[in-house]
Amino acid sequence: xxxxxQNPRHLVRRRGQEARLRCSPMKGHSHVYWYRQLPEEGLxxxxxxxxxxxxxxxxxPKERFSAEFPKEGPSILRIQQVVxxxxxxxxxxxxxxxxxxxxxxxxxxxxxxxxx
Amino acid sequence: GDSVTxxxxxxxxxxxxxxxxxxxxxxxxxxxxFWYVQYPGEGLQLLLKATKADDKGSNKGFEATxxxxxxxxxxxxxxxxxxxxxxxxxxxxxxxxxxNQFYFGTGTSLTVIP
Numbered sequence: 001x002x003x004x005x006q007n008p009r010h011l012v013r014r015r016g017q018e019a020r021l022r023c024s025p026m027k028g029h030s031h032v033y034w035y036r037q038l039p040e041e042g043l044x045x046x047x048x049x050x051x052x053x054x055x056x057x058x059x060x061p062k063e064r065f066s067a068e069f070p071k072e073g074p075s076i077l078r079i080q081q082v083v084x085x086x087x088x089x090x091x092x093x094x095x096x097x098x099x100x101x102x103x104x105x106x107x108x109x110x111x112x113x114x115x116x
Numbered sequence: 117g118d119s120v121t122x123x124x125x126x127x128x129x130x131x132x133x134x135x136x137x138x139x140x141x142x143x144x145x146x147x148x149x150f151w152y153v154q155y156p157g158e159g160l161q162l163l164l165k166a167t168k169a170d171d172k173g174s175n176k177g178f179e180a181t182x183x184x185x186x187x188x189x190x191x192x193x194x195x196x197x198x199x200x201x202x203x204x205x206x207x208x209x210x211x212x213x214x215x216n217q218f219y220f221g222t223g224t225s226l227t228v229i230p
Contacts, residue, residue: 006159033217042122042205043160045217056217091159093218104209105218107152109159 002027004094004108005074012114019079019086021111025094032075033105034067037089049075082115089113118143122206122221129196129228137191137204137224139180145211149173149182149189152205154223160205163191196228 005024013019025032030051035043045059049069060067064082069075079086089112093105123138141149148167152160164173166182166189173180180191189206206221 035218035220042222043218043220045219048217059217104148104150104162104165106162107160 004092004106006092006108006111008111009109010112010114012116013082014116015083016081019082019113019115021077021079021090021092021113022074023077023092023094023108024074025092026096026106029094029096029106031095032069033093033095034075034077035091035093037091037110039088043091046077079113082113084115087113087115118147118208118210118219120206120208120219120221123224124222125203126225126227129226131198131228131230132195133228135191135193135196135200135226137206137226139189139191139206139221141187141189141206141208141219143187143208143210146184147211148209149180150207150209150218151178151180151189151191152207152220154203154205156202163204196226198228198230201226201228 004026007022032049034046036046037043047060047067048056052071064080066078089110091110092108095105119142121140150165151163153163154160164175166173169182169184171182178193180189203223203225205223208219
């Protein structure tokens with residue numbers, strides 16, 4: 001029973017390039033969340049998606065960042081024209097809500113993005 | 117809005133010492149509460165959880181009790197080991213089960229020395 005998968009685990013980009021981070025939720029989970037962890041800080045919510053829908057993107061920067069969760073395939077967090085301040089660990093989590101009154105999220109191992 | 121306030125670190129303890137990491141929360145309704153642990157270079161792992169007032173979550177010798185009267189969910193362990201060295205995050209899931217975000221504390225780094 002595979003957990004949440006993220007790839008790549010480490011990603012190095014130069015300023016101005018694009019970064020694509022992928023997340024495959026746990027089997028049976030249809031809810032995906034992206035969080036960012038800056039060095040020496042806690043996790044900050046970015047976006048919550050269900051299949052083909054963005055439910056809450058209140059934590060997402062208005063420019064350069066986008067996310068999708070297509071009907072088929074993994075969820076993608078895309079960062080265009082990366083800057084050094086984008087260097088962080090990006091974590092994906094998934095959950096399954098049906099029949100549960102609490103929302104337990106299962107986290108992937110994260111993608112560590114370094115912008116040179 | 118909902119939020120979590122967590123004891124700042126870093127915390128350094130000797131092996132077999134008693135551990136307490138304080139966590140208090142602000143929320144409407146009846147949230148669920150969680151402790152996650154992050155080992156160096158890894159993602160977050162669920163350590164324990166409590167879904168209603170007075171529930172006690174426990175795992176691997178760690179415990180935390182959901183106290184509604186003091187809005188707290190302090191993490192405790194009677195005797196820490198070197199392998200417990202990690203960053204610990206307190207988290208809250210709002211009471212409406214519609215897939216809302218988690219609210220995380222800033223994390224407390226624990227180092228256990230032999």
